[in-house]
Amino acid sequence: MSAILAIDLGGTNLRAAIARPGRAAPLEPVGRWAAPACLEDFVALIGTLVQQHHAARVGLAVPGLVTGTRCAWIPNLPWLEGADLATLVPDTPVAVGNDAHMTLLGEASAGAARGMADAILLAIGTGIGSAVLAGGRILRGAHGGATSFGWACADPDDPGDDRAGWLERQAAGRALDGIARDNDMADGGTLIARARAGDAAANALLDRPAAALGVTLAGAVALTDPQIVIVAGGVAAGFDVIERRVAVAMRRQLPPHLRGIEIRPGLLGDTAALAGAAAAAAGSTLWETTA
Incomplete structure (x- = not known):
């Protein structure tokens, strides 16, 4: 070709x-x-x-x-x-x-999901993008907007927002930047770095974003039964800091037969x-x- x-x-x-x-x-x-x-x-x-x-x-x-x-x-x-x-x-x-x-x-063709028929991808950057591979096809939906995971919500009292979904407002890069600035840190990258270095206060500040990711991800896993969850995007570089907390929150909301799902970073960067x-x-x- x-x-x-x-x-x-x-x-x-x-x-x-x-x-x-x-x-x-x-x-x-x-x-x-x-x-x-x-x-x-x-x-x-x-x-x-x-x-x-x-x-x-x-x-x-x-x-x-x-x-x-x-x-x-x-x-x-x-x-x-x-x-x-x-x-x-x-x-x-x-x-x-x-x-x-x-x-x-890309990840399904030559990366972390190669050879798989079912996978979820979270692209966590300034916002949260997402995609689902189901039965060997990327889901696009009736209007191209399938799997808009940044709009997932675990708070029934949230009033909603026209520009950003609930999960984006809890756990995307913008949200981490806001948490950092409210606690006298430059940005989300600084927050992640301090947490990785063992700062107890910084780690505590990441508990809520990690829980928000985990409980909403449980719904996506329960709905699609993927072989893997792939994390990509700018925040993926710091995902190791919250990975365990995300996994714990996710598995707590899943039935036993789905709790073995693995969360991995993408291979193609x-x-x-x-x-x-x-x-x-x-x-x-x-x-x-x-x-």
């Missing part, structure tokens, strides 16, 4: 790589840029990269809701909302997906979404091609 251009578009950066199916090194990084400021700049960059690398297909991971190849809701890149990315490059097939979905596709975008463009059977 000819070269595939894989793009991982975030709220602040865009990264690109070339995949050449059948070769030992599946991804060749080609560059990193600031996220484009408008759709015209984005289209121009994609077109240039396609021409430079003679790409026959394009795979795109984007930070929001995708229906088919149309971007329905991209809160950090509003200029992308409503754009049908299949029209970006004439005569070049395009596969588009939510970045968490693409990350799990920040290349997972690129690997997933390439796999989707290559026609992976794990990728649901219609939404």
Whole structure:
């Protein structure tokens, strides 16, 4: 198969790589840029990269809701909302997906979930993204928004929020930053570092976010019965500090036959979404091609 251009578009950066199916090194990084400021700049960059690398297909991971190849809701890149990315490059097939979905596709193709048919991925960064592999397919749902785990809630009295889900407000990077600042620390990274070093007060501050992750994760595990839970994203680097507490809270809410579920970090790091975008463009059977 000819070269595939894989793009991982975030709220602040865009990264690109070339995949050449059948070769030992599946991804060749080609560059990193600031996220484009408008759709015209984005289209121009994609077109240039396609021409430079003679790409026959394009795979795109984007930070929001995708229906088919149309971007329905991209809160950090509003200029992308409503754009049908299949029209970006004439005569070049395009596969588009939510970045968490693409990350799990990458891990299922060549990472921590390779060879598995059922898995959950939590991408814990500034917010919380998620994806589910069920029966050998990445679930996308009727409108592309399946498995929006950051919106899971374990507090029936919570009033809700239009911009962030309950779990994001409890345990995502923004939440950890807020906890840290309320306790005279610079940010969530400092909080994690102090907890790892054995600071009892810092560890106590992480009990609630860990419990929130664990009890909500129990619902997802009970619903889907995965073989593995994979943790990715920026907070994954500090997940070792709260992993045991998350697992204890999760298993407490699970039936005995599901308590053996393992939580592991992803193997592909920040290349997972690129690997997933390439796999989707290559026609992976794990990728649901219609939404």
